[in-house]
Amino acid sequence: NAGVTQTPKFRILKIGQSMTLQCTQDMNHNYMYWYRQDPGMGLKLIYYSVGAGITDKGEVPNGYNVSRSTTEDFPLRLELAAPSQTSVYFCASSYQGTSGGTDTQYFGPGTRLTVL
Amino acid sequence: GEDVEQSLFLSVREGDSSVINCTYTDSSSTYLYWYKQEPGAGLQLLTYIFSNMDMKQDQRLTVLLNKKDKHLSLRIADTQTGDSAIYFCAVYSGGYQKVTFGIGTKLQVIP
Numbered sequence: 001n002a003g004v005t006q007t008p009k010f011r012i013l014k015i016g017q018s019m020t021l022q023c024t025q026d027m028n029h030n031y032m033y034w035y036r037q038d039p040g041m042g043l044k045l046i047y048y049s050v051g052a053g054i055t056d057k058g059e060v061p062n063g064y065n066v067s068r069s070t071t072e073d074f075p076l077r078l079e080l081a082a083p084s085q086t087s088v089y090f091c092a093s094s095y096q097g098t099s100g101g102t103d104t105q106y107f108g109p110g111t112r113l114t115v116l
Numbered sequence: 117g118e119d120v121e122q123s124l125f126l127s128v129r130e131g132d133s134s135v136i137n138c139t140y141t142d143s144s145s146t147y148l149y150w151y152k153q154e155p156g157a158g159l160q161l162l163t164y165i166f167s168n169m170d171m172k173q174d175q176r177l178t179v180l181l182n183k184k185d186k187h188l189s190l191r192i193a194d195t196q197t198g199d200s201a202i203y204f205c206a207v208y209s210g211g212y213q214k215v216t217f218g219i220g221t222k223l224q225v226i227p
Binding site for chain 1: 124149151156157158159160161164204215217218219220
């Protein structure tokens with residue numbers, strides 16, 4: 001198992017450009033998440049998905065979009081990049097059964113994005 | 117909503133014990149986690165404890181939970197330089213997307 005993979009590892013964007021951060025998991029997890037990590041701020045949830053075709057906003061969704069067409073993939077789209085979106089982005093996944101669960105999340109290695 | 121607080125920094129000497137503390141606010145929290153983040157990497161689950169437990173031990177790691185005070189701690193025995201990392205406390209209160217992370221405690225181990 002590769003676990004959770006993210007591409008690219010690094011990216012520099014100019015203000016106003018757009019890009020998609022890719023995330024794939026091979027653990028057949030139903031839940032997937034996107035977080036951003038800013039220095040001294042911990043993790044902030046951007047969007048999450050409880051299954052293919054279902055997504056919902058987290059704490060800081062503005063400026064981002066997501067889709068979940070398959071169980072494995074959960075791309076994050078930045079349409080008009082702004083300097084405030086400079087951050088490290090982490091994708092995570094977990095499995096939740098019908099009776100609940102621990103929601104232990106497995107994280108990808110992250111994408112470091114700089115917007116200039 | 118849930119609030120999870122941790123101190124930002126801890127420095128210990130190699131071989132000593134480290135204790136990283138966390139407080140939370142939601143008394144209905146069911147699972148409480150400790151994650152480790154090494155430089156340039158994602159978060160890795162170290163251990164977790166269910167809310168009906170007071171203590172969990174896993175090799176050098178001991179997790180203590182005080183539900184009355186809503187206080188969680190992680191003790192690392194015989195701390196090694198390889199333990200230098202950021203440690204995140206996280207709390208799960210059930211339902212969709214109910215894991216709240218603390219800001220992380222940076223552990224520095226001095227040789």
